[in-house]
Amino acid sequence: MIIGNKTFDTKHHGYIMGILNVTPDSFSDGGKYDHLDAALKHAEEMIKDGAAIIDVGGESTRPGYTLISDEEEIGRVTPVIEALKKEFDVPVSLDTYKSGVARAGIEAGADLINDIWGLKADKKMAEVIAKAKLPSCLMHNRETMDYNNFLEDVVSDLQETLNIAKKAEKAGIKKDTIMLDPGIGFAKDLDQNLELMNHLELLNQWDVPVLLGTSRKSMIGLILDLPSDQRVEGTVATTVSGYMKGCRFFRVHDVKENMRAMKMIEAICAK
Numbered sequence: 001m002i003i004g005n006k007t008f009d010t011k012h013h014g015y016i017m018g019i020l021n022v023t024p025d026s027f028s029d030g031g032k033y034d035h036l037d038a039a040l041k042h043a044e045e046m047i048k049d050g051a052a053i054i055d056v057g058g059e060s061t062r063p064g065y066t067l068i069s070d071e072e073e074i075g076r077v078t079p080v081i082e083a084l085k086k087e088f089d090v091p092v093s094l095d096t097y098k099s100g101v102a103r104a105g106i107e108a109g110a111d112l113i114n115d116i117w118g119l120k121a122d123k124k125m126a127e128v129i130a131k132a133k134l135p136s137c138l139m140h141n142r143e144t145m146d147y148n149n150f151l152e153d154v155v156s157d158l159q160e161t162l163n164i165a166k167k168a169e170k171a172g173i174k175k176d177t178i179m180l181d182p183g184i185g186f187a188k189d190l191d192q193n194l195e196l197m198n199h200l201e202l203l204n205q206w207d208v209p210v211l212l213g214t215s216r217k218s219m220i221g222l223i224l225d226l227p228s229d230q231r232v233e234g235t236v237a238t239t240v241s242g243y244m245k246g247c248r249f250f251r252v253h254d255v256k257e258n259m260r261a262m263k264m265i266e267a268i269c270a271k
Contacts, residue, residue: 001176001209003053003135004091004111010209010248012270014262017093017251018043018051019215022076023060039080040087047090050259054088055114055251056080056105057095070100077101078108085109093137099124106132116186117141118161119168126168136173137211137249138165140183150192151199154182162206179209179249184238185217193219197238200245211249212242215258236261244269 001008008015022039043054058076059068077094084092085108093112094105099122102113106128114137119126129136138161140154147153158180165173180203184193197219203210214220220234221227232254239250239258243265252258 001135001179003093005089006052006091008052008209008248014243014248014250014266015052016050016255016259016262017053017055017211017249018046018049018255019057019251019253020046020054020080021057021060022080023058036079036083040083043084043088043090046255047088049256051090051255053091053093053112053249054084055093055095056084056110058101059096070098070104073098073101074104078104081105081108081110097121097125099128102128106134111135112137114181115139116181116183118158119164120161126164126173129165130169130171130173133174133177135177135179136165137179137181138162139181139186139213141186143187145187145189145192147192150195151202154196155202155205158203158206175208179211180206181211181213181251184212184214185219190219190222193217197241200242200247204246209249210242210247211251212238212247213251214238214242215252215254232257240265 001010020039020043056077058073081092091111093114094110095114096102097115097117102125112135113129115125116139118138118141140158142157165178182196182200182203215235216228216231220231224234235252235254236257240261243262250258250262
């Protein structure tokens, strides 16, 4: 898979995506990096620790988050994307589900669009991605938790997302530019999150890379009874489990710890 000017060999290796939230209200690190200098310093640290992609988010998606306008989100993310592209030789992902923000982010230099609604929240998103010929990460999500058969419904929902991608524009969004995200923590209760974690191999059926985003999430907090800033070990455990189930991208806050664990399990699985 090609993202920016880098080739990612997902058949043989895993990769860490470092989270850079330039928001005042994200659940784990809100307000820490919403100034350009702080954002760039943190990105530099994550790259040094092994991050292969930096994922920039301008709107919190935590439970009960505050919706912001396209203009406000664009004002948060575009200066950071431009500065990252100028300062570092690393692909930059933009975490947004809004086509207007995606378009502005692409103009600023974003190399990948990370859509937590899998092209379903904004009907223009697929067209924007297809026109730009950019790779995308498409996540499972839904407005309600009204499942008939949980795992089957998740698979069906993701198939719908892939069908939207295929229809986008005349050329469609090429399959080799797509990665899927199971959406741990989104429209799922604790038991469902754990069940999906234990059956992540179901996402391998489409033969596209799978990104796992569990970092510091409530699933870990509920199991370990720990606050968000003490969930590193729990996150590392999910990274190892996810790798063994076929995931090859891991979106995390704590890059160093997850990178080391991923490299270890990668070496074991290679034998």
